Amino acid sequence: MDIKKVGVLGCGLMGSGIAQVAATAGFDVVVLEQDQKFLDKGFAGIEKSLSRLVERGPEKGGLTAEQKSQAQSRLKGTTNMRDLADCDIVIEAIIENVEEKRKTYAQLDATVKKDAIFATNTSSICVTELMTATKRPERFIGLHFFNPVPMMKLVEVVKTIATADDVYETAIAFGTKLGKVPVRTVDKPGFIVNRLLVPYLLDAIRAYEEGVGSITDIDEAMKLGCGHPMGPLTLLDFVGLDTTYYITHVMYDEFKERRFAAPPLLKRLVLAGWYGRKTGKGFYDYTDPKNPVPGKFV
Ligand code: CAA
Ligand code: NAD
Numbered sequence: 001m002d003i004k005k006v007g008v009l010g011c012g013l014m015g016s017g018i019a020q021v022a023a024t025a026g027f028d029v030v031v032l033e034q035d036q037k038f039l040d041k042g043f044a045g046i047e048k049s050l051s052r053l054v055e056r057g058p059e060k061g062g063l064t065a066e067q068k069s070q071a072q073s074r075l076k077g078t079t080n081m082r083d084l085a086d087c088d089i090v091i092e093a094i095i096e097n098v099e100e101k102r103k104t105y106a107q108l109d110a111t112v113k114k115d116a117i118f119a120t121n122t123s124s125i126c127v128t129e130l131m132t133a134t135k136r137p138e139r140f141i142g143l144h145f146f147n148p149v150p151m152m153k154l155v156e157v158v159k160t161i162a163t164a165d166d167v168y169e170t171a172i173a174f175g176t177k178l179g180k181v182p183v184r185t186v187d188k189p190g191f192i193v194n195r196l197l198v199p200y201l202l203d204a205i206r207a208y209e210e211g212v213g214s215i216t217d218i219d220e221a222m223k224l225g226c227g228h229p230m231g232p233l234t235l236l237d238f239v240g241l242d243t244t245y246y247i248t249h250v251m252y253d254e255f256k257e258r259r260f261a262a263p264p265l266l267k268r269l270v271l272a273g274w275y276g277r278k279t280g281k282g283f284y285d286y287t288d289p290k291n292p293v294p295g296k297f298v
Contacts, residue, residue, distance in 0.1 A: 001115065001170050003177075004028065007087035009104065011042025011077065013240060013278065014121055015093035017149025020046045022091075023074040024067065024150075025178045030076045030083050039077040046075070049150050081111050089174065091143055093121040096246035101125065102133035109134040117167055119143035123194050123243065124250040127187045128160045137162035141171050144191055145180070147239055155180040160187045189254040190247075198247055199259040201239075204232035206263050208298065215283050215294035233283040234292075237276030241283075245270045265297055 006027045008019040015031060019042075023029045033039045050071060056062030063071075076083070084090055090112055094104060101120065108118065118140045120130050131140035142158025155175040159168050175182035185191045190198055204218055213221065219231020228235075236244055248262040269275075269282060276282030277289075284292035 001088065001117070001166070003088040003117075003170065003174050005030070005087045007032065007084035007090035007112070007116075009084075009090060009092040009108070010094040011039050012093065013045075013147060013243075014145060014149060015091075016042035016045045017049070017147070018091055018093055018121065018145055019075060020049060020071065021145075021149050021178050021180075024050075024063070024071040026074070028074050028076075030078055030087065032078055032081055032084055034079065036077075036079060039079070043075070043077060046072075049148070053150065081107060084108070084112055086113060087116055089117040089119060089171075091119045091121060093145075096123060096125065096243050096250070098125055098129060098250075101130050105130055105133040109136065115139070117141065117171065119171065121145055124190050124198070124247040126189070126250075126254070127158050128162070131160055131162060138164040139167050141168060142185075142187065142191065143171060143175065144193075146193070153179075153181045154193070155182050156185050156191045156193065157182045158185055158187055158191055189251050194247065194251075198244075198251060201232050201236055201244065202248065202259065202261070202263055202266070205236070205266055208233065209263060209265050211298060237282035237284055237286075237292075240275050240278055241266060241269050242275040242278075269297075 006022045006029045008015050008029060008031045011031045011033045019029050019031045050068045053062040054065050054068050058064055090108060094100060118134060118136060120127055120142050121144060122142065127142040131137050134140060140160065141163050144156035144158060146152035146154050157171050157175055172182045208215060208218055215233050219234050222228050222231045230238060245262055245266055248260060251260040273279060274281045277286055280286050284294050286292050
């Protein structure tokens, strides 16, 4: 199957990055959001990211100004799902909530052409559970990108027990055309990366709660001790504490193991609406984005 037109559902942190990468790779892209204000926010993020890549320059893996404007010319935003009807693949990156995703997939299934592939960017939700909301089980996969999508080379390609082999191979080839490195995995909670990363991130919160170190000391220790580009608490603010909180519930429900349970502090930060960078405050206060100030919660 030849993929020419890409639909993206959601223009938040991930959807905007996925749309940007697909448009930069030469695909026509339609991004659907529930409200124009979310499209405007997502497109502003795309503009900022593309400008950073132009500043970087093609010799350092960035873009020319011409490539930036070509990518933007291929990007269309909409709040009308019917504009996705003729897409060859629809990549969903909406809120990490099973009910919301299943409801949306049922609508998508009735709207988008029958031979289109559906690909969820979910971090943790059972892909098979989303697939059963549609009548195209053999054309349903997971396509799990990493944040920030323009910078992270990995895409996990998730095969369910129902995915057709030719659809799976089309998805692998599509991931490569996007300039990503596809890895093959199956529909197990957290796939590969989050199966290992989420317990590490949650343990960082537990270590902080137990007084093992301050927020900055824990982050500095992992950056300098393990060569991580970001410490775990900075990364949690980057991923989004709301998204992380949803992920912990999905993974704990499947594994029933403490290491996947949301630490009390994470629940309280989310209840307070402190989701991290996206709301300006999480473990750190981003009033001055260049100088995040660590909170004091214990
Ligand atoms: N768009 C375009 N360019 C970007 C960018 C973006 N979103 N983010 C960073 N860059 C560019 C910057 O412009 C900069 O380029 P120059 O050197 O030319 O100025 C370069 O990348 C480095 O950026 P920074 O100086 O801001 O900082 P950095 O060196 O730390 O790189 C980073 C930023 C790539 C995000 C790096 O910090 C990193 O890799 N962090 C780890 C991210 C990570 O672990 N992601 C996985 C999260 S888990 C997940 O995604 C799965 C899930 O389901 C939750
Ligand atoms: P986000 O909150 O930044 O964006 C979600 C977007 O979905 C919002 O803009 C919201 O308006 C939109 N939305 C919600 N319901 C919708 C609907 N019915 N129709 C259209 N748009 C709708 O979240 P995010 O961080 O981009 O996460 C999105 C998905 O990607 C989740 O499944 C998450 O698990 C996954 N993911 C997140 C990361 C990360 O680091 N944040 C990494 C990989 C995968």
